Amino acid sequence: MPELRKDPVTGRWVIIATERARRPNQYVKIEEERKGGFCPFCPGNENTTPPEVLSYRAKDSLPNSEGWWVRVVPNKFPALQPEGELKRSAHGIYDRMTGIGRHEVLIESPSHENTYADLPEHQIEEILWAFRDRTVELRKDRRMRYIMIFKNWGHEAGASIEHPHSQIIALPVVPKRVQEELHGASKYYDFRERCVYCDMIHQETADNVRTIVENDTFISFLPFAGRFPFETWIVPRLHSAFFSDIQKNEVVDLARILKETLSLLKRALNDPPYNFVIHTTPFESDAGTEAYHWHIEIMPKLTKVAGFEWGSGFYINPTPPETAAEFLRKLAARSGADVAEGGQIVAALG
Amino acid sequence: MPELRKDPVTGRWVIIATERARRPNQYVKIEEERKGGFCPFCPGNENTTPPEVLSYRAKDSLPNSEGWWVRVVPNKFPALQPEGELKRSAHGIYDRMTGIGRHEVLIESPSHENTYADLPEHQIEEILWAFRDRTVELRKDRRMRYIMIFKNWGHEAGASIEHPHSQIIALPVVPKRVQEELHGASKYYDFRERCVYCDMIHQETADNVRTIVENDTFISFLPFAGRFPFETWIVPRLHSAFFSDIQKNEVVDLARILKETLSLLKRALNDPPYNFVIHTTPFESDAGTEAYHWHIEIMPKLTKVAGFEWGSGFYINPTPPETAAEFLRKLAARSGADVAEGGQIVAALG
Numbered sequence: 001m002p003e004l005r006k007d008p009v010t011g012r013w014v015i016i017a018t019e020r021a022r023r024p025n026q027y028v029k030i031e032e033e034r035k036g037g038f039c040p041f042c043p044g045n046e047n048t049t050p051p052e053v054l055s056y057r058a059k060d061s062l063p064n065s066e067g068w069w070v071r072v073v074p075n076k077f078p079a080l081q082p083e084g085e086l087k088r089s090a091h092g093i094y095d096r097m098t099g100i101g102r103h104e105v106l107i108e109s110p111s112h113e114n115t116y117a118d119l120p121e122h123q124i125e126e127i128l129w130a131f132r133d134r135t136v137e138l139r140k141d142r143r144m145r146y147i148m149i150f151k152n153w154g155h156e157a158g159a160s161i162e163h164p165h166s167q168i169i170a171l172p173v174v175p176k177r178v179q180e181e182l183h184g185a186s187k188y189y190d191f192r193e194r195c196v197y198c199d200m201i202h203q204e205t206a207d208n209v210r211t212i213v214e215n216d217t218f219i220s221f222l223p224f225a226g227r228f229p230f231e232t233w234i235v236p237r238l239h240s241a242f243f244s245d246i247q248k249n250e251v252v253d254l255a256r257i258l259k260e261t262l263s264l265l266k267r268a269l270n271d272p273p274y275n276f277v278i279h280t281t282p283f284e285s286d287a288g289t290e291a292y293h294w295h296i297e298i299m300p301k302l303t304k305v306a307g308f309e310w311g312s313g314f315y316i317n318p319t320p321p322e323t324a325a326e327f328l329r330k331l332a333a334r335s336g337a338d339v340a341e342g343g344q345i346v347a348a349l350g
Numbered sequence: 351m352p353e354l355r356k357d358p359v360t361g362r363w364v365i366i367a368t369e370r371a372r373r374p375n376q377y378v379k380i381e382e383e384r385k386g387g388f389c390p391f392c393p394g395n396e397n398t399t400p401p402e403v404l405s406y407r408a409k410d411s412l413p414n415s416e417g418w419w420v421r422v423v424p425n426k427f428p429a430l431q432p433e434g435e436l437k438r439s440a441h442g443i444y445d446r447m448t449g450i451g452r453h454e455v456l457i458e459s460p461s462h463e464n465t466y467a468d469l470p471e472h473q474i475e476e477i478l479w480a481f482r483d484r485t486v487e488l489r490k491d492r493r494m495r496y497i498m499i500f501k502n503w504g505h506e507a508g509a510s511i512e513h514p515h516s517q518i519i520a521l522p523v524v525p526k527r528v529q530e531e532l533h534g535a536s537k538y539y540d541f542r543e544r545c546v547y548c549d550m551i552h553q554e555t556a557d558n559v560r561t562i563v564e565n566d567t568f569i570s571f572l573p574f575a576g577r578f579p580f581e582t583w584i585v586p587r588l589h590s591a592f593f594s595d596i597q598k599n600e601v602v603d604l605a606r607i608l609k610e611t612l613s614l615l616k617r618a619l620n621d622p623p624y625n626f627v628i629h630t631t632p633f634e635s636d637a638g639t640e641a642y643h644w645h646i647e648i649m650p651k652l653t654k655v656a657g658f659e660w661g662s663g664f665y666i667n668p669t670p671p672e673t674a675a676e677f678l679r680k681l682a683a684r685s686g687a688d689v690a691e692g693g694q695i696v697a698a699l700g
Binding site: 003006007008012015091094175181184303321 | 538574
């Protein structure tokens with residue numbers, strides 16, 4: 001049984017994945033399988049994953065067989081387990097909790113190569129609907145406090161299987177960064193009676209130097225105090241606390257802006273490894289739904305140097321967001337020729 | 351002039367290193383120089399760095415020439431600059447500050463190869479004295495709020511120059527992680543009237559399953575809720591708020607435990623890249639000096655997968671600290687033969 005442990009100083013919960021640690025050979029085997037050309041996520045290999053919990057598939061096809069275009073399965077090596085009771089206990093001065101939760105993998109399309117930058121917009125819409133459907137489903141488990149949806153793209157960003165996929169984790173605690181954002185957004189709201197993200201959208205539109213893509217319902221921009229070079233956020237224009245409340249028309253616009261934004265980053269930085277995380281309000285938040293505004297944060301993994309910053313909580317961003325945005329905007333204005341010069345303007349720290 | 355910018359949601363300050371971004375070619379050049387065999391930190395090349403601000407050297411030697419055994423120089427590409435006025439200003443809803451500060455490099459010895467695991471203990475003592483001397487000196491600048499001392503070892507951990515070195519940054523703000531620790535330690539102190547780190551030492555000694563090295567004045571252990579596999583802390587046994595208050599006898603013990611701890615990690619994990627950061631109380635802290643306890647956090651960089659965790663503030667540690675500690679303790683009990691099996695017990699997340 002995995003265990004959640006609380007840092008006694010900062011209050012941060014960490015998953016100590018005891019189960020996974022006992023199975024290093026199985027992990028090594030997966031790596032080898034991948035290298036050997038076998039892909040557990042490709043059509044035809046459905047029986048090599050745990051049984052699907054959701055799929056969008058042809059009407060005449062059977063579950064766990066070919067015919068799907070989006071497929072969600074439990075992670076074969078989950079960080080958390082659904083079975084058991086959520087129990088808190090003390091160990092001397094330390095606090096811990098049983099590692100109850102769910103850990104799922106969303107296989108983004110039958111294609112082994114194509115991800116957001118390359119998939120057709122309607123396929124990205126399907127992925128977004130699957131994110132939303134799983135969120136709705138997983139929140140029915142009242143032990144869970146937060147659903148985290150994220151993607152690791154590229155080995156350097158932590159993807160251990162090549163086939164494009166995202167992950168969905170249902171957690172019995174709210175991640176610390178989300179808590180910090182909720183807290184900060186609430187303080188801002190208490191003082192100004194406005195949502196800080198709504199204010200940001202207003203100012204980004206007015207400044208017009210950090211925005212890169214806009215449409216009717218979404219805007220993508222490089223945040224003023226971004227931690228990483230080319231860090232990019234996608235934010236809905238209208239205030240909304242919950243990702244899962246997304247409207248059907250908004251799904252169309254979100255698919256388009258995701259594709260356009262990630263295509264720009266791909267062209268600018270030669271298909272960089274990246275992580276993205278959907279930040280949304282916990283189901284039951286003291287902060288209410290006025291202060292916090294769901295959004296997506298995309299973090300390209302460009303600098304080797306970030307290890308220290310990430311460990312210390314202190315960030316040095318060697319590329320001003322305005323410089324990176326200008327580069328991306330020029331790229332967007334040009335024809336679709338492949339270029340990869342963005343990396344040239346990323347300096348570094350040693 | 352570099353700029354400090356504040357994230358409007360979480361309040362985190364980030365250095366936007368505008369100066370560095372304008373000099374990508376110079377950075378590329380340094381990389382090339384290193385590859386070409388030239389090392390700006392080796393004896394004989396003193397004139398290729400900015401003039402030294404401190405050195406421990408033979409009495410008959412001249413500054414900025416050979417004869418030193420520890421040498422501190424300003425970083426050639428500093429993240430912050432000492433000249434100018436510390437000015438805060440608004441940019442719409444955003445907050446910023448001029449990038450005033452100091453950024454220094456401590457060259458740890460004349461040897462191009464040897465770092466803590468390999469240097470004699472007396473040389474490590476000299477490094478520690480230089481950390482302390484620079485802290486005392488830098489805090490005289492009343493614009494500064496925090497002195498951060500850290501080391502990047504290995505290219506993967508962000509070291510752009512091979513020659514073993516550490517870095518010292520004087521900051522006009524307190525890093526967010528330090529603020530969080532101060533806040534958490536103060537809350538603990540308010541409730542229990544004891545220092546949380548003192549309590550941890552007590553419990554770690556009693557549990558005796560996460561400790562790896564101990565001596566009269568220091569203890570090194572893998573924290574109960576460690577974020578990273580093999581994350582290790584070195585903590586003074588006696589309560590002390592400030593690293594720079596370290597006693598002469600303690601310097602001897604700290605040098606020994608640093609060498610022993612980093613040697614174990616080197617042997618266990620085949621000379622892994624790592625970062626370490628000295629965490630200490632800010633000069634003027636509301637928290638007083640009772641709640642917070644200075645210490646060193648060592649973070650080996652083993653998993654590719656951590657990008658997502660670091661970006662989201664949510665950590666999954668695939669190796670329980672007890673498992674990693676047991677491995678290190680067995681290694682310490684064996685003779686000094688080189689082994690590198692620790693990596694085998696690090697599972698991973700995809």
